[in-house]
Amino acid sequence: MQSRAHLWFIGPAMALMFIVLLIPILIAVGLSLTDYSLGNQGAEFVGLENYERIFTRSTYEKMFVATFRYVFVVVPLTVGLGLGAALLIHSLGRFGDLYKTIYFLPVMAALIAMAIVWEFAFHPTIGIINSTLEKGCGTFLEAWPWYAKGCERTFPLWLNDRDYAIWTVSFIGVWQGFGFNMVLYLAGLTSIPPQLYDAAEMDGATRGWDRFRLVTWPLLGPTTVFVVTISFIRSFQVFDMVEAFYPQGGGPSKSVFVMMFAIYEKGIQQNLMGIGAAITVVFLAFVMVLTVIQRWLVERRTHYV
Amino acid sequence: MSEARAQSFRFNTGAATTHAILIVGALIVLLPFYTMISLSLKAPHEIMQQTGGFIGAQEAFRDDYCVKLGNAAENCMVNPIIYNYSTAFEKAPLVRYLLNGLIVTVSIFVIQVLVALPCAYALAKLRFWGREAVFALVLFCLLIPVHAIALPLYIMLAKAGLTNTYAALIIPWTISVFGIFLMRQFFMTVPDDLIDAARMDGMTEFAIIWRVMLPTAIPALMAFGIFSVVAHWNDYFWPRIVITGNRDLFTPPLGLREFKGDADGDNFGPMMATACIIVTPLIVCFLLAQRRFIEGITLSGMK
Incomplete structure (x- = not known):
């Protein structure tokens, strides 16, 4: 009887894996070679034209610039702040629990809701950010040229300012994401055996920095590899904020035209499935390569950690 | 003995610095939650003029939409919290x-x-x-x-x-x-x-x-x-x-x-x-x- 039972058990899962995950990838690869659009009869095979467009047109150059700016701000900062917060909280013992709770709140809250609140906070005239900055005018802060300029004319428009938009969006991404990494690092820190610190101290590592460099950091290696990868994957997928702030067009001068939004705009809004599918394939390639690198690093490290 | 005191003092300043950094972080993290709750309690003019502190004055204000529907102005006075939350629903x-x-x-x-x-x-x-x-x-x-x-x-x-x-x-x-x-x-x-x-x-x-x-x-x-x-x-x-x-x-x-x-x-x-x-x-x-x-x-x- 057992010999048949497994078919019933793995059958539904296998079927869904093919229908929901694997076949769509094949469809995306197939469509990326055509100019298909939903509702139109037939589609022309266009070869690699869509890919050529992605790697030559300035719109898509902006897409890559926006995506990589976001990713390369958010990943280091969420990892760094996550580690920093975890180290500080860990050093406080159980007094740190309240901070842990607070820092984790943004991870729980629907990003779309918090994005709308941040948009209000960054509002140039009625937002709390600029009105707080204005209160600092006339004080020593004016010694800072950027600040003096803001007082003289106006402070930046933040989300609607071509030079600030992507960084403001990145800031919100960091705000939302570092608590997640902090919790992963805290789990990593509690699993370090305290005897190792005693041993390091006997070997002369008395300064805090030495103990961090010689014990904490190497032992957090596997955690770091995981945290970095998951931060990359999460930040590549940024979408909610961008759509909420800029329903059309991806921000001032397309400076916030990130990849997930590009897929949405091309595929869903403009029904250009071919180009949308091509961006999907490029996106999948990024994410999968990153994950494979992570797995390889973890497997390599486990030999000596 | 003075050395021991210096040690405990150093420990305390260390912990105090840690708390100070973490509190600044916590304020930034909580800022949007504060804004969100505060704005959901305040009247429109308080929001636009940034007055009223955290919960606003909680004075009744005139709901213009209600007036537009042809109701008398005195029947259209609403409390901000009730207005905000009932409008949401x-x-x-x-x-x-x-x-x-x-x-x-x-x-x-x-x-x-x-x-x-x-x-x-x-x-x-x-x-x-x-x-x-x-x-x-x-x-x-x-x-x-x-x-x-x-x-x-x-x-x-x-x-x-x-x-x-x-x-x-x-x-x-x-x-x-x-x-x-x-x-x-x-x-x-x-x-x-x-x-x-x-x-x-x-x-x-x-x-x-x-x-x-x-x-x-x-x-x-x-x-x-x-x-x-x-x-x-x-x-x-x-x-x-x-x-x-x-x-x-x-x-x-x-x-x-x-x-x-x-x-x-x-x-x-x-x-x-x-x-x-x-x-x-x-x-x-x-x-x-x-x-x-x-x-x-x-x-x-x-x-």
Whole structure:
């Protein structure tokens, strides 16, 4: 009887894996070679034209610039702040629990809701950010040229300012994401055996920095590899904020035209499935390569950690 | 002795610096929550002029929309909190949205478990031809972020005539390879004797899954449930794609987004009230069962 039972058990899962995950990838690869659009009869095979467009047109150059700016701000900062917060909280013992709770709140809250609140906070005239900055005018802060300029004319428009938009969006991404990494690092820190610190101290590592460099950091290696990868994957997928702030067009001068939004705009809004599918394939390639690198690093490290 | 005092002093300054840094961080983290709650309590003119502190003066103000409907001005005086929260529920069918959110998240979790548990059991405890291949497939599928393949999934659902249905919101999430992987790892630790004993008692393999394995897996399932519910309650991208016009199917994030779409200055209060209502359920659950939540959300990082 057992010999048949497994078919019933793995059958539904296998079927869904093919229908929901694997076949769509094949469809995306197939469509990326055509100019298909939903509702139109037939589609022309266009070869690699869509890919050529992605790697030559300035719109898509902006897409890559926006995506990589976001990713390369958010990943280091969420990892760094996550580690920093975890180290500080860990050093406080159980007094740190309240901070842990607070820092984790943004991870729980629907990003779309918090994005709308941040948009209000960054509002140039009625937002709390600029009105707080204005209160600092006339004080020593004016010694800072950027600040003096803001007082003289106006402070930046933040989300609607071509030079600030992507960084403001990145800031919100960091705000939302570092608590997640902090919790992963805290789990990593509690699993370090305290005897190792005693041993390091006997070997002369008395300064805090030495103990961090010689014990904490190497032992957090596997955690770091995981945290970095998951931060990359999460930040590549940024979408909610961008759509909420800029329903059309991806921000001032397309400076916030990130990849997930590009897929949405091309595929869903403009029904250009071919180009949308091509961006999907490029996106999948990024994410999968990153994950494979992570797995390889973890497997390599486990030999000596 | 002075050295000991110096030591304890240094320790205290160290701890004080740590607290100072963490408090500044906490203020920045809490700022939008503060803004959100504060604005949901205040009257429109207080919001625009940035007066009234945290809760505003709580004086009744004239609801212009009510006057426009032809009511006498004195009958249209409303308290800001009541105005904001009642408008949130009246302007859009917010109760319906919340109910949709509940239906979708619960259905997704239940189906994920129904699909993943038997598969995980087979992979962990049954010996059959091709088991390694199936597990390799699971490991490969772990690489695929479902959001990334939204476009082909959308086309498939559109071809099947399923856009703007609950099915469209649920189907792409019915398979959780992560759930399979997690449960398989968990089931590996369940002793074989337990299963053999159940077989001796004449239980079918099917009964073993639901009456022997499931009860042992409750803690892991709870963590996975929290992971799944939080992700799908807060998900905005997927509903945005498959629910295009039908407001009856809006999930809470879509409802809030719609509110933003037509919010003029007067509607900041009600919009923030909606945001509060959407964010509150998970935050309250989190505060009540912090440890379980943190375990659940960071599940993917546990090895």
